[in-house]
Amino acid sequence: MGDTMTLPHVTTASPPSTTRHAPLIADAVRETLLRIAHVEKTYATKDGQAIHALKDVNLDIGKGEFISIVGPSGCGKTTLLKILAGILRRSSGDIAMQGRDLNGPSRELGVVFQAPVLLPWRTVLQNVMVPVEVQKRERASFEQRARQLLAMVGLTGFENKYPTELSGGMQQRVGICRALVHDPSFLLMDEPFGALDAMTREQMNEELQRIWTESRKTVLLVTHSIPEAVYLADRVVVMTPRPGRIVDIIPVDLPRPRTLAMHNTPEFGRFVARIRAHFNSTGSLD
Amino acid sequence: MKVDDRLHRFTQAVLLPLATLCLFIGGWEALVRGLDISQIVLPSPSAIAFAFSDGLLSGDFTWHLAVTMYEVLAGFILGAAAGLVLGFLIALVPLAERILYPYIVAFQTVPKVAIAPIMVIWFGYGVTSKIVITATIAFFPLLANTIMGLRATPHDQIEMLVSYTASRWQVFTMVRLKQALPYIFVGLDVAIVLSVIGAIVGEFVGAKAGLGYLILQKNFNLDMAGTFAILIILSLIGVGLHAIVSWAQRRIVFWIDTAGDRVMGA
Numbered sequence: 001m002g003d004t005m006t007l008p009h010v011t012t013a014s015p016p017s018t019t020r021h022a023p024l025i026a027d028a029v030r031e032t033l034l035r036i037a038h039v040e041k042t043y044a045t046k047d048g049q050a051i052h053a054l055k056d057v058n059l060d061i062g063k064g065e066f067i068s069i070v071g072p073s074g075c076g077k078t079t080l081l082k083i084l085a086g087i088l089r090r091s092s093g094d095i096a097m098q099g100r101d102l103n104g105p106s107r108e109l110g111v112v113f114q115a116p117v118l119l120p121w122r123t124v125l126q127n128v129m130v131p132v133e134v135q136k137r138e139r140a141s142f143e144q145r146a147r148q149l150l151a152m153v154g155l156t157g158f159e160n161k162y163p164t165e166l167s168g169g170m171q172q173r174v175g176i177c178r179a180l181v182h183d184p185s186f187l188l189m190d191e192p193f194g195a196l197d198a199m200t201r202e203q204m205n206e207e208l209q210r211i212w213t214e215s216r217k218t219v220l221l222v223t224h225s226i227p228e229a230v231y232l233a234d235r236v237v238v239m240t241p242r243p244g245r246i247v248d249i250i251p252v253d254l255p256r257p258r259t260l261a262m263h264n265t266p267e268f269g270r271f272v273a274r275i276r277a278h279f280n281s282t283g284s285l286d
Numbered sequence: 287m288k289v290d291d292r293l294h295r296f297t298q299a300v301l302l303p304l305a306t307l308c309l310f311i312g313g314w315e316a317l318v319r320g321l322d323i324s325q326i327v328l329p330s331p332s333a334i335a336f337a338f339s340d341g342l343l344s345g346d347f348t349w350h351l352a353v354t355m356y357e358v359l360a361g362f363i364l365g366a367a368a369g370l371v372l373g374f375l376i377a378l379v380p381l382a383e384r385i386l387y388p389y390i391v392a393f394q395t396v397p398k399v400a401i402a403p404i405m406v407i408w409f410g411y412g413v414t415s416k417i418v419i420t421a422t423i424a425f426f427p428l429l430a431n432t433i434m435g436l437r438a439t440p441h442d443q444i445e446m447l448v449s450y451t452a453s454r455w456q457v458f459t460m461v462r463l464k465q466a467l468p469y470i471f472v473g474l475d476v477a478i479v480l481s482v483i484g485a486i487v488g489e490f491v492g493a494k495a496g497l498g499y500l501i502l503q504k505n506f507n508l509d510m511a512g513t514f515a516i517l518i519i520l521s522l523i524g525v526g527l528h529a530i531v532s533w534a535q536r537r538i539v540f541w542i543d544t545a546g547d548r549v550m551g552a
Contacts, residue, residue, distance in 0.1 A: 085449045111449040117442045120541040121464055131450040133460070162541065182450075 030062030033186060033218050034084070034102070039093030041079050041244075052243035053079045057093070059237060059246065063185075066212055066219045068229035069237045070275060076244020077222045078114075081190045084220065085111045097186070107135055110179030110217075112189040116171035118163040124150065124174050125159040131182040142181060149177040153207065169200040176208075180215065189221045193228070202260055205231055209257060230271045231258055238278050247278055329511035338515035347500070351519065354485050354497040357413050358523070361420020362481040366474060369425040373432025378458075394426045399487050406492040416488035416496070423484035424477035428470070435469025436462055468542050471535040478527045482520060 041054035054076045061067055069077045082088035084095065086105030095102045110131070118127045125146055132142040150159060153173040163171055172192055179187055189208075193201045205228055212219055212232075223229050229236045230252055238248040252271055254262060262268050311331045317323070318330040325333055341347040372390070375382045402419050409415035439462045447457050489498025497516050504512035 082445075085445075086451075087445045087448050105449050105451040107451055109449065111446070113442060113446060115442060117446045119443065119461065119464070130447070130460075134447060134450045134452045134456055164541070 030065065032060050033063040033065075033098060034059075034061040035094070035096045036060070036080075036084075037094045037096075039080070039083065039095060040091045041076065041083065041088075042091045054083075054090075055243035055245045057244075057246055059249070061218060061220065064216050064218055066221070066232055066234045067237060068221045068223055068233035068235075069239060070223055070226055070229045071239030071244075072224065072241060072279060074244070075239040075241040077239050078190055079244065080239075081111075081188055081220065081222050085109060085188050107182065108185050110182065110184040110187045112172075112175050112179045112187070112192040114191045114194055116163070116168075116175040118171055118174055120163055123160045123162055124155065124166070127163065127174055128177045128181050130178055135182060137182060145183070146177065146181050149180055150174075152211070153177060169196050169204065172196065172204065173207075176211070180211070180217075185218060187217045187219045189219065191222055191224065194224070201225075201228070206260065208232060213257060226272050226275050227263055227268075230254075230268060230275070231260075231263065236271070236275060238275055240278065248275075250274060326508050326510055329514055333511040334514040334518070337509070337511040338518060341512065341515055347497075347516070347519065350495055350497050350500045353413060353495040354489070355523070357416040357420055357485040357488065357496065358481045358527070360413075361417040361484055362424045362478055364417065365421035365424030365481070366428045366477050368421065369428025369430075369473070369477070370432055370470070373429045374436065376429075377433045377436035390426075390429065398423045398484065402487055402491045405488070411492050411494050413496075415491075416485050416493065419488040420481045420484035423480045427476040427480065428473040431469040431473030431476075432466060435466030438469060439465040468535075468539045471531065471539055475528060475531045475535070478531050479524055482524050482527070486520065 036057055036059040039054055039057040040052075043051040043053055045051060057076075057080060059067075069080070071077050079088065083090045084102070086102070086109070097106065097108065118124075119130070122130070125143070128146040128150065129139070129143060131137075132139060132146070147156075147159065150156060153176065155170060155173060155177075158166065158170070163174070166174065172195075176192070179189075193204050196204060208219075208221075209232055211217075219232075221229070221232060233252050236250045236252060237246055238250065239245065240247050250271065254267060254271070315331050318328055329337075372386065376387055376390075377383075398419060401422070402415075405415045405419050409418055443461050443465075444457055447461060452460065485496065486498035486501075489496040490502065493499040497520060501513055501516050504510075504516065
């Protein structure tokens with residue numbers, strides 16, 4: 001991705017604002033967008049056993065904040081994301097978005113899934129337009145926006161191609177454009193880069209940081225890559241399984257914009273080590 | 287594409303099968319002539335070709351062909367439409383499944399050939415009984431494939447749409463219907479070929495016209511060359527109708543290149 005590509009309504013790749021430099025200070029004054037309080041989720045298996053997928057999850061997410069959730073498989077991170085996305089019901093607890101109860105899907109959300117989940121009979125542009133169609137928004141102006149988003153992720157010229165003609169990384173970028181097309185304030189991402197190779201993944205991390213910086217969205221990223229979580233997040237939420245719960249929330253005060261080279265700095269390493277320490281007792285991440 | 291490539295593909299797709307056919311027919315002709323086999327037992331290809339062109343040119347076949355085609359198409363359309371409608375009903379209304387499905391399966395286990403005589407008694411020797419028999423045969427592939435297709439939508443596609451606040455109706459029109467189409471086309475393909483069999487079986491049981499009726503007549507007159515000529519017409523009908531369905535399938539379900547190879551139904 002070239003550095004020249006910017007969000008449509010931002011004229012230059014603007015230097016990060018002061019709040020981005022000091023997320024810790026900003027946290028205190030930041031308005032809460034989403035409040036998760038005492039959320040529980042219990043599944044019943046076929047033989048009648050109850051599985052405690054989420055236990056007393058509490059988290060306040062500030063407006064414009066980037067949150068990463070890390071944890072091994074089965075820690076409930078995807079369950080939490082699906083509850084927030086409104087495609088899974090919580091067993092108990094409260095979730096409020098800007099003070100209003102969030103129970104079910106919301107037009108203010110954009111979701112990026114583990115797989116791109118593109119519809120094979122729709123072109124790239126038509127796929128990006130799915131939320132606009134579903135929400136019956138005004139097509140013409142949003143189509144303009146869809147094209148700009150595709151340009152931002154370097155997919156100009158692919159608007160009329162079908163998903164099968166695209167590589168995995170390109171498909172996932174289309175999925176990100178789809179999540180952003182209706183201009184939601186809150187972006188939920190469920191291991192969006194898990195299926196990509198390491199090189200593409202780092203590139204997508206950089207791209208996501210740029211999108212976030214330019215669009216000022218609130219982002220909740222579920223991942224099982226600790227470096228990815230640290231690289232992107234203002235705060236890293238650490239979850240452990242059986243029962244799925246939050247064991248630590250670690251503010252990451254590395255300066256922004258972050259570069260891939262930062263992965264090799266001692267500060268970065270300390271964050272990674274501090275997160276990893278939580279899993280040494282419970283086993284590996286995967 | 288390079289000229290060499292195209293030539294190679296042409297050889298593979300057209301010339302080789304054609305060569306096989308020529309060899310087969312030539313061998314057949316030589317066998318019949320060489321061993322002096324009676325035309326009543328096995329007619330030679332040349333005799334069949336003569337009967338074929340004679341039947342077509344004299345207009346002997348035309349009326350019977352028209353009758354059979356009418357039975358095949360009317361029965362196919364009726365049966366397929368009924369299968370489609372009931373398939374939607376059963377896939378979408380759980381109550382309909384509980385009420386109807388056991389009886390539909392029970393009905394399907396009855397060989398349609400066995401009920402053909404009843405149909406002829408009920409609906410007479412005309413085309414109606416053949417249309418009904420054909421419809422009962424074309425019905426089930428559509429029913430089974432429609433139900434399966436409507437249930438084949440990957441869960442992640444539904445979740446994706448729901449997360450963007452899609453209603454049940456939107457999920458149905460934007461995804462489930464589309465996902466059902468490849469299955470429905472497999473059903474159509476199976477049903478159209480079975481429809482030809484249905485019409486012929488109906489005519490065998492009792493008819494006044496049609497290619498099946500004509501086969502019985504030719505057989506009765508020991509006109510084996512004529513019988514073979516009609517068999518050729520029947521297989522041409524089957525191939526032609528299959529080609530039409532395949533063509534429509536490729537255009538409508540364009541995102542799957544060979545649904546017929548990948549999806550099994552009925």
